[in-house]
Amino acid sequence: MGPIGVAASVAEDVEWLRIEDLSAAGTARRAATRLAEQLAFPPARAAEVGLALTEIATNLARHAQAGSVLLRSLRGVGTAVEVVAVDAGPGMDDLARSRRDGHSSAGTLGIGLGAIHRLADDVDIASTPGVGTVLVARFDADRRAPVPADSTAAGLTRPITGETVCGDACWIRHIGDRTLMLLCDGLGHGPQAAAAAQRATATARAARADRVGPEELVSSVHAALSGTRGGAVAVAELDPAAGVVRFCGVGNVAGAVVTDGRKRGMTSAPGVAGMRARHVRRFEYPLEPTSVVVMHSDGLTGRWTLDPELLPRSPTMVAAALLRDAGIRHDDAGVIVARPHRVAEGS
Template sequence: MNISGSVTQVLPIDDNSQVGYARRTAQKLAEAQVFDEVDAGRVALVVTELASNLLKHAERGELHLRVLPRSNGAGIEVIAVDRAAGFDLDACLTDGYSTGGTQGIGLGAITRQADVFDAYADSRGAVLLARFYPRTAKKPDLPIGVSQHSLNGDPACGDAWHVALGENAISALVIDGLGHGEEAEQAALAGTQAFAYGPFNDPLLLIEDLHRAMHGSRGGAVAIAQARLDTGNLRFVGIGNISASLISAGKTRGLASHPGIVGAQYRKAQPFDFEQVTGQLLIMHSDGLQSRWSLADYPGLAYRHPAVIAAVLHRDFCRGRDDVTVVVIALEASHG
């Protein structure tokens, strides 16, 4: 299964009128993925409650929407991002807890409306995740989270990502096209298309394929991580400034890249092999995200859903002057 990259749709929530707009936008997105009336209604109900909670408790925030491709029955992801410590999760997760102007179902009931629900809150704010899948196409949720944003909401994004899933295997790609805008996007898309032809090929050969495909474009930074979850081995190859880390209990290992620009010039690509990675987190991101983050500063965050982790890192460490992509993957055997 190949999962092609997509940019996160961001809906600012700082006015009552935006609650209705968010509800309609999410419902239309669900209907476009062939959700029936009941399932699309679940999405609309949860989005209304999340948006209303943002206004009530944080006064402003954002809803992030994404389509979740799967082999049968795409899903919808909704993430509420509070940047001002507005949510009281203990109160909000209690059934019957009500916010003004909503149906008063409370976030506790939302956990039953959504197929996947998770949350993280501290003094910096809160991030709440709800994922939905058609009732007729139930499959296990993929423990993969992505937060991708173009600079200033530009329609063109110079970052790209791609994830391929095989039997007990996963191959992940992140590309940062040089600069930003349409020419950077063209470079990145050329690389992802070449990767998709053979995502489980030897990563050194893949880098060469991407180099040829991106030749004549601006080029870009590239990182490829391939994991065999049955053996617990991971191989990583990187050219340029894509950051990557493996995170286990109390330990973070950085994955080293070599200098250069794929599609233009680089001296060498050397693979690095890691053992016993099953059960760890793989985090890859473009340099639109600051590199000084540490999950140790967020007690318990490493045990949250990868989508929550990606959203928290984007919220707190986005540089705000480039496209940004954060990919978080829990290296679990369930990928197969």
Template sequence: MDVICRGGETAVVPVEEPSQVGQARRVATQVAAACGFDDTDTGRVALVATELATNVLKHAQRGEIHVAAVPGRGARGVEIVAVDRGPGFNLADCLPDGYSTGGTRGEGLGAVQRQAQVMDMYADARGAVVLARLYARGLGDADIPFGATQTRLRDEPACGDGWGFAISGGEACVLVVDGLGHGPSANEAATACIDAWQAQPLADPVGLMAVLDDAMSGTRGGAVALARYEEGLLRYAGIGNIAGSLQTLEGSRGLASHPGIVGVQARRPQPFDFPGSAGKLLLMHSDGLQSRWSLRDYPGLVNRHPAVATAVLHRDFNRGRDDVTVFALRLEARA
């Protein structure tokens, strides 16, 4: 198994006044320490978090810094995403040192680019999202083209959503689960699902769904969707209200799920096969995200890093009254 990842929540730090820049830096360095970064690499993380948070404050007045540990090929990394609703900017203009839209020295994004192995962004009149991923020094090819943004309902002690993905050679499998409702009982259902999935993540989705149904019995149950990709073929099986789609520049194709509640009342799902999926963007989300969105309204976003796409959708379509998970994976010729 090249990679098996049990996803976690995204840490969200509001940035509305200067002291919160320091908070963003502290959260990012804590994640770096958890990933085993040494002092030098942790310093790189601190610099990137500081620059991105400072840019949000200066150029958009307010926004958020999202921080998460991310799996890579052979290493864990730190993801830092700046999210705002400011006027946007042109990345090519902002990378050279000395350029600024806010009357500052203009060193922020250039410094981020020098420190991060992965940097990407999307900006328009609705705001900007800037992504930086950092791995230990010397790991330039560790990144996997996926993105995941997961947040719990405000004031809840636990998140009732979950996600995971696994890669082995040219095979990849993705799981998204939404425990019924929210809070600790929903979290219990989602945890039971992920525990069972983790034992055989690359199994066929239909048989695996039966295993997950059994594992979630005794909990309140939930919605589950599984996507398995190999050699250009995507197989998808879902029960409940996890939304799935394949995205390209030309448009999107929905991935159907069956009605039911896994662990409570679920029939054997019919799988749907989608040949010719190489190069497309697989996008899955729980119902904490509004369903009426289209990447066509964001020209070029489908070709940005998948983590940029998940952050944009989370910013613009989070319902704000439920846990929310948005997951995206670029389906490569070799996963």
């Protein structure tokens, strides 16, 4: 039996904030400070997180179109607040210049980037002129004990407009070189859909992930969702040593493997986990070292493509861009992005 491991940190999507005018900057600052305080940040550090969110939200309000901010909690060896900001604004053609204090332009996040870099422990920005900008920033509670990032897999969820809870949920675990990940789309929206999706991820957390494969995990979730609204569920296992992705799903959670720009869909069986799941079957697909695996609920249109310039970036950034470009506002949305995970010898 190989070594058992988990993702470098456990991420939880806490709150999405629409940034439509300058008044939203105060709302974002208060929400970020509140989350930092809940995670037991020192008061001075919590204030710094709030200041950074003021900068981010102010610039989204001034320059962006359809700007949004996601606040996430990260728990691992330490704790952190992660901020994901996305927009469909004009973008920036010179990020290095935009990072300099005092620079002002029509580009999203063009003002205050220098301050954000100083306050955050890690910042990643991707901006495409005419398309928009994605910013991912991490703020550690203790800057001497950074929360290690998972550089190979990330999941993001977003509730339907008007709801505060999301009926989609993600779970990711690394077991040696293998990555096992689950996405559940609870039937409908609101608290009952969220309860079904959370039961699915709780079932995955309780499973002996080193001993189960996708079909066993889907079967366990199907049994666990009995008595709930049920939902669509899919599990993918990335096994770089074998060069395959093993995929099993019930319902309309979509999966695809993107290799060298070619997108290959993965097959789920019809049905509803917790209600009807007659044929739980595993399928295998080639996995190359450069492959990217994407799973998403029907809160994203299936007509997405991956920007080649984003492919080397963090999976959180790629997932955020997919939510921005392919997300559907009248449905809950969930997406997982993963690459082959290799553990160095002796680790």
